[in-house]
């Protein structure tokens with residue numbers, strides 16, 4: 001499968017790194033787009049080498065200002081897109097159809113072409129504006145999945161939490177996360 005992975009400047013860069021790792025482990029071809037906000041948060045949260053490391057794992061890397069990239073068009077075939085973590089700025093821009101950078105444009109393409117779009121908005125607490133954006137996107141067909149861990153899954157570390165949340169993202173994208181996903185077997 002061909003997947004667009006967008007990373008924006010919300011907290012949770014570890015989710016992007018783990019989602020990318022699992023996407024590659026699942027055999028996906030990944031088009032990576034990193035927002036200017038994420039260029040700031042990724043090194044702050046994961047260290048100075050993390051940006052290059054992420055870009056090194058992806059199959060294709062697009063600049064967020066490259067509006068002529070293939071993923072900006074519905075005629076270019078991609079199967080699904082994830083935005084993880086998703087900032088409130090990007091969330092609002094997609095909810096209002098701005099298409100003002102490659103991430104919001106590619107997301108708009110996914111919605112108009114009725115393809116899967118999985119969004120992991122990260123903010124707390126949430127304002128009415130944030131909630132309205134999530135409602136609008138849900139109504140448009142996006143899967144809006146805040147990165148909240150399953151507390152029943154006996155997760156011990158932040159890496160466990162990231163693995164579990166990334167695995168669910170893969171599942172919603174239509175990929176098999178394998179053992180990374182803890183499946184409830186009954187109580």
Ligand SMILES: Cc1cc2nc3c(=O)[nH]c(=O)nc-3n(C[C@H](O)[C@H](O)[C@H](O)COP(=O)(O)O)c2cc1C
Nearest residue numbers: 008009010011035036037038087088089090122123
């Ligand atoms: C360390 C740090 C953490 C941030 N965390 C969040 C967050 O969790 N959620 C959010 O919506 N914005 C957060 N921001 C603010 C966004 O980065 C900012 O709104 C940015 O303009 C988003 O742009 P983008 O959507 O193009 O990435 C954070 C900024 C910094 C520097």
